[in-house]
Amino acid sequence: MTKIELTVDGAAVSDDVEPRMLLVQYLREKLGKTGTVIGCDTSNCGACTVHLDGTSVKSCNVLAVQANGRTVTTIEGLADTAEGELHPVQESFRECHGLQCGFCTPGMIMQAVDLLGENPNPTEEEVRLGMEGNLCRCTGYHNIVKSVLHAAEGAKA
Amino acid sequence: MIPVQFDYLAPASVEEALSALGQHGDDAKILAGGQSLLPVLRMRLNAPEVVIDLGGIASLRGIRDDGDAIVIGAMTTHHDVRDHALVKEHALLLSKAAAEVADSQIRHRGTFGGALAHADPAGDLGAPALALGAQFVIAGAGGTRTVEASDFFVDLFETAIGEDEILTEVRIPKHTGWGAHYEKFVRVAHQWPIVAIAATVKGSIDEARVGLTNMGSTPLRATATEQALTGATATEDGVRAAAELAAEGTNPPSDLNGAADYRQHLARVLTGRAVLKAAGV
Numbered sequence: 001m002t003k004i005e006l007t008v009d010g011a012a013v014s015d016d017v018e019p020r021m022l023l024v025q026y027l028r029e030k031l032g033k034t035g036t037v038i039g040c041d042t043s044n045c046g047a048c049t050v051h052l053d054g055t056s057v058k059s060c061n062v063l064a065v066q067a068n069g070r071t072v073t074t075i076e077g078l079a080d081t082a083e084g085e086l087h088p089v090q091e092s093f094r095e096c097h098g099l100q101c102g103f104c105t106p107g108m109i110m111q112a113v114d115l116l117g118e119n120p121n122p123t124e125e126e127v128r129l130g131m132e133g134n135l136c137r138c139t140g141y142h143n144i145v146k147s148v149l150h151a152a153e154g155a156k157a
Numbered sequence: 158m159i160p161v162q163f164d165y166l167a168p169a170s171v172e173e174a175l176s177a178l179g180q181h182g183d184d185a186k187i188l189a190g191g192q193s194l195l196p197v198l199r200m201r202l203n204a205p206e207v208v209i210d211l212g213g214i215a216s217l218r219g220i221r222d223d224g225d226a227i228v229i230g231a232m233t234t235h236h237d238v239r240d241h242a243l244v245k246e247h248a249l250l251l252s253k254a255a256a257e258v259a260d261s262q263i264r265h266r267g268t269f270g271g272a273l274a275h276a277d278p279a280g281d282l283g284a285p286a287l288a289l290g291a292q293f294v295i296a297g298a299g300g301t302r303t304v305e306a307s308d309f310f311v312d313l314f315e316t317a318i319g320e321d322e323i324l325t326e327v328r329i330p331k332h333t334g335w336g337a338h339y340e341k342f343v344r345v346a347h348q349w350p351i352v353a354i355a356a357t358v359k360g361s362i363d364e365a366r367v368g369l370t371n372m373g374s375t376p377l378r379a380t381a382t383e384q385a386l387t388g389a390t391a392t393e394d395g396v397r398a399a400a401e402l403a404a405e406g407t408n409p410p411s412d413l414n415g416a417a418d419y420r421q422h423l424a425r426v427l428t429g430r431a432v433l434k435a436a437g438v
Binding site: 002018019020021022025041042043044046049052055056057058061062063065066068111114115130132133134 | 158159160161162163164165167188191192195196198199208210212236259260261262263265266346347
């Protein structure tokens with residue numbers, strides 16, 4: 001076992017974990033943060049996307065021990081406002097109906113937040129390219145792209 | 158899936174990492190960004206007893222100016238290579254190729270040195286590194302040595318790095334102001350290229366370098382095309398004629414994505430596109 005200490009969604013946590021434990025497993029099974037989901041388990045689909053020290057990563061492709069000393073933000077900690085309020089990108093996905101079954105949504109939103117952080121005013125093509133590591137098995141991409149563009153518009157207003 | 162149990166070491170310096178490697182030898186695997194290694198461990202295609210994580214060694218990250226070259230630390234991420242001002246100014250081809258590696262999340266974790274040491278023939282960085290004449294700085298118990306790109310790539314997933322050695326940094330001779338383009342042909346978004354072409358040219362055209370991805374067991378250079386382009390005027394017809402030579406001497410694989418002769422066809426067509434874009438035509 002290896003001791004890790006990190007910050008997850010604003011709270012300091014520490015645990016002894018097996019070195020082989022994946023970050024997504026740690027978040028779900030140890031911390032109960034099941035908002036982050038496992039989709040493909042092969043680092044393709046992006047459903048498990050979280051932020052590690054502020055940038056998006058696929059948490060099925062990071063070991064929990066690699067997050068030692070670092071800061072993780074999951075979909076559950078994205079909105080830092082009072083209970084019940086959503087992050088503007090979450091709000092935008094709701095407004096534009098950027099989901100069908102909803103399974104890919106946590107990862108889509110985490111990647112969209114990263115994308116807009118780097119490029120606050122993307123073109124549609126830049127959104128599609130920037131989200132290429134996230135798959136929607138319902139193939140509901142049009143409204144997902146719309147949601148990201150809508151969030152960018154909202155941020156300008 | 159979950160990897161087989163392993164012991165985890167997080168050395169704080171290259172010396173500590175080398176000593177751990179010396180102690181565990183064959184039973185150990187080096188972990189850089191993990192974007193290729195972790196899938197391999199999870200699918201249990203490999204089961205090292207010890208994983209040595211280089212993530213805590215700050216000296217392996219970063220990009221610096223070193224006179225006639227820029228030096229890229231092995232643990233610098235693809236994302237940082239893509240965006241760094243020194244890379245854009247002196248090795249634009251690497252910035253363009255790094256932008257095409259996998260997807261955004263993987264570029265945030267995956268490292269320049271890790272990808273090159275992994276030496277996947279379909280990896281996006283080998284061909285541009287070869288085209289730019291990269292020099293690989295490799296540390297071992299007895300000190301460091303430098304290996305030219307032409308000697309670095311040995312075979313499929315095999316490089317000149319010894320089992321008790323670590324790639325620490327890569328020197329890229331400056332190609333200041335050279336135009337560049339990385340033309341990647343894929344069937345599915347964010348996947349490995351079926352074929353890709355790394356082209357960089359000085360002027361239009363005084364000199365040209367063309368690297369080929371996935372056209373053999375290692376990255377290759379299209380030397381016949383490079384020679385035909387040297388001193389040529391960058392016209393569409395002239396470039397396409399030179400690109401016809403791009404597949405000379407290659408021995409590409411045949412697989413579900415394409416037969417060898419199809420890959421050679423792709424290499425000729427994509428080389429034409431890549432060089433024209435690099436030359437701004």
